[in-house]
Amino acid sequence: MGGMTTLPPPLAIGPHTVQPPVVLAPMAGITNAPFRTLCREFSGGKGLFVSEMITTRALVERNDKTMQLIRFDESEKPRSIQLYGVDPATVGKAVRMIVEEDRADHIDLNFGCPVPKVTRKGGGSALPYKRNLLRAILREAVAGAGDTPVTMKMRKGIDDDHLTYLDAGRIAVEEGVTAIALHGRTTAQHYGGTADWEAIARLKEHVPEIPVLGNGDIWCAEDALRMVRETGCDGVVVGRGCLGRPWLFNDLVAAFEGRPEDFHRPSLREVAGTMVRHARLLGEWIGDESRGVIDFRKHVAWYLKGFSVGSEMRQKLAVASSLAELDAHLSELDLDQPWPEGADGPRGRTSGNNRVVLPDGWLKDPYDCAGVTEDAELDTSGG
Numbered sequence: 001m002g003g004m005t006t007l008p009p010p011l012a013i014g015p016h017t018v019q020p021p022v023v024l025a026p027m028a029g030i031t032n033a034p035f036r037t038l039c040r041e042f043s044g045g046k047g048l049f050v051s052e053m054i055t056t057r058a059l060v061e062r063n064d065k066t067m068q069l070i071r072f073d074e075s076e077k078p079r080s081i082q083l084y085g086v087d088p089a090t091v092g093k094a095v096r097m098i099v100e101e102d103r104a105d106h107i108d109l110n111f112g113c114p115v116p117k118v119t120r121k122g123g124g125s126a127l128p129y130k131r132n133l134l135r136a137i138l139r140e141a142v143a144g145a146g147d148t149p150v151t152m153k154m155r156k157g158i159d160d161d162h163l164t165y166l167d168a169g170r171i172a173v174e175e176g177v178t179a180i181a182l183h184g185r186t187t188a189q190h191y192g193g194t195a196d197w198e199a200i201a202r203l204k205e206h207v208p209e210i211p212v213l214g215n216g217d218i219w220c221a222e223d224a225l226r227m228v229r230e231t232g233c234d235g236v237v238v239g240r241g242c243l244g245r246p247w248l249f250n251d252l253v254a255a256f257e258g259r260p261e262d263f264h265r266p267s268l269r270e271v272a273g274t275m276v277r278h279a280r281l282l283g284e285w286i287g288d289e290s291r292g293v294i295d296f297r298k299h300v301a302w303y304l305k306g307f308s309v310g311s312e313m314r315q316k317l318a319v320a321s322s323l324a325e326l327d328a329h330l331s332e333l334d335l336d337q338p339w340p341e342g343a344d345g346p347r348g349r350t351s352g353n354n355r356v357v358l359p360d361g362w363l364k365d366p367y368d369c370a371g372v373t374e375d376a377e378l379d380t381s382g383g
Contacts, residue, residue, distance in 0.1 A: 008019035008228060008256060011211055011235040012105055013048065014149025014178050020256030021235025022224070022249065023181070023213060024242065025153075026082040026110070034281035038274065039242060042074070042264070043249035048080055053110050056085030056094035070103055078105035082153070084113065085137065086123045092140030099148050102242055107145055111138070111154040111168070114187040116357040120238070125155040125187040126358055128168040134368050138175040149178040153215070153237070156199050158356055159188040161364060165199060169207040175192040179211040181237045187356045191240070201231040213237050220344040221248065221263065240346065244302025246274065265339035268307050272330040275303050279326055290321050292337045306343025309333060 011021035017063025018361060024031060024039055024047065036049040051070060058066040072079045081104040085091035091109070098104050111134070113124030128134045140152050152172055157163035165182055172180050184195035190339050195216025204212040210235035214227045224236045242248045247264040254262040266274070300317045309317075313329065320326040 006324055007258065009234070011048075011179075011213075011318055013078075013151060013211075014147070016048075016106060018235065020253055021211075021213070022252045022256065023235060023237045024049040024249070025181075025239035026050045026053045026108070026216060026244075027239055029295075030283075032069065032285065033071065033076075034278060034285050035147065035246065035283060036074060036076065037098060038246040038278055040373060042247045043253050046253050047249060047331060048078070048106070049076065049110055050080040050082050051104075053082045053084045054086075054094075056083050056090045058089055058098065059083070059094045070098075072104075075151055080104060080106040080108065082096045082108040082110050083141075084110040084123070086121070086127060086133075086145045088133075088136040088140040091137050092144045093146075094118070095141045095144035095281045099144065099146055103212070105148065107141065107148060107150050108181075109150065109152040110184050111120070111152055114155065114185075114190050114354075114356075116354075119187060120357040120359065122253075122359045122362060126156055126158060126356070126362065128164040129162060129362065129366055130368070131164075131167055134168060135171050138172060138177055144178040151179040151181065152177055153181040153183065155183050156196060157188045158358070158363075161188050164202055169203050169212075171335060173207050173209050173263070177210065179213060179234070180215040181215050183237075184214065184216040185339050188354060190354050192354075197227055197231050200227070200233050204232050204234075209235065211235065215239065217241075219346065220281075221251035221260075224252055225255050241344075245304060245344075246278075261289035266339040267335065268333060268338065269335035271303055271307070272333065272335060275299070275321070276323060276327050280323055289323055293321055293323060293326055298324075307333075307337055308340075 002278055008021060010017045010019040024036065031050065031052050040049055049305060054066055070081055081098060082092065083094055085094065095107055098107060111125060111128050115124065118124035119126040151233060154168055156165045183201050184197055184199045197214065200214040204267060213235040214231055214233040215237035218224050218227060218236055218238050219241045227236055238248065247266060250264045254260060279293045279296035282295050283289035286292050297318050304314065316329050320329060
């Protein structure tokens with residue numbers, strides 16, 4: 001492994017120092033408080049762990065589910081919320097509410113979601129194409145945030161013919177955004193193909209004034225080091241790479257601190273223990289053990305990837321509805337299996353080359369803001 005013998009410079013997000021410069025990407029239904037707890041424990045408390053994406057309209061309306069999603073454990077420092085909005089005034093209200101009620105120490109804005117039901121309304125990764133609207137949202141957010149740092153996450157653009165990331169990066173600098181994360185894919189790519197790390201390098205050259213974080217295709221700690229070496233980015237944002245692998249944050253810290261010998265290669269016994277703990281934490285967070293185990297089902301295949309587990313047992317685990325049932329099924333496995341070689345590859349969504357659904361006439365004028373309505377704020381995430 002081509003390692004780093006010294007720590008890269010600390011990442012400054014306003015008054016917060018993130019060292020090593022490693023960030024957990026917000027993922028809908030995944031990066032809730034229980035999962036953040038697991039990742040943070042494996043990292044030894046180092047890094048930045050961002051909440052699930054919160055829609056600004058739901059936050060301003062104090063939607064019950066949304067208010068639960070922005071609850072942080074006392075051990076979470078700094079508290080980091082990602083917001084998604086399409087209306088500058090609503091985004092401004094949401095940011096002011098967070099700051100005035102002391103609900104977070106850092107606010108990230110999502111302009112990376114490629115989901116059709118969001119882009120169809122002009123939201124998510126479609127929005128930066130409208131430069132003036134992007135500027136208006138960032139201006140309201142930064143003004144409302146006061147001393148609380150505001151960052152943003154985005155994609156390269158809608159497709160290869162409509163790239164927006166360099167313009168968006170310049171607008172972000174001009175409006176006082178603290179740092180930018182770039183997912184090296186277009187909306188059209190969704191999560192398919194290979195992330196374009198060269199775009200991350202170009203953005204870093206284009207906006208040297210603020211930190212640039214790279215996102216896309218970090219499946220193991222070596223990938224993170226390689227991204228920093230090849231692009232010159234100031235830090236990494238990890239999303240699908242930690243699905244079923246919360247201990248990746250141990251490896252990321254060890255890699256950036258030059259301790260590859262401390263990489264975590266858990267046996268199936270340890271993985272099973274982490275699975276049960278994850279499900280238990282979900283139940284405590286939701287307030288219902290059964291619902292916690294049911295919510296955990298989506299994680300089962302990710303945790304077990306690469307291990308020898310028969311399809312019948314995988315199915316049993318995927319329908320478990322109590323901790324006792326989950327534990328009993330796991331105890332039937334050959335728990336002495338070592339960490340499988342080659343188990344660090346892609347997990348989660350990998351679809352690509354999708355037709356991008358946009359509002360009628362969206363691409364006619366990159367500056368006209370008309371056409372974005374508040375129903376673009378759907379309870380969806382990604383980036």
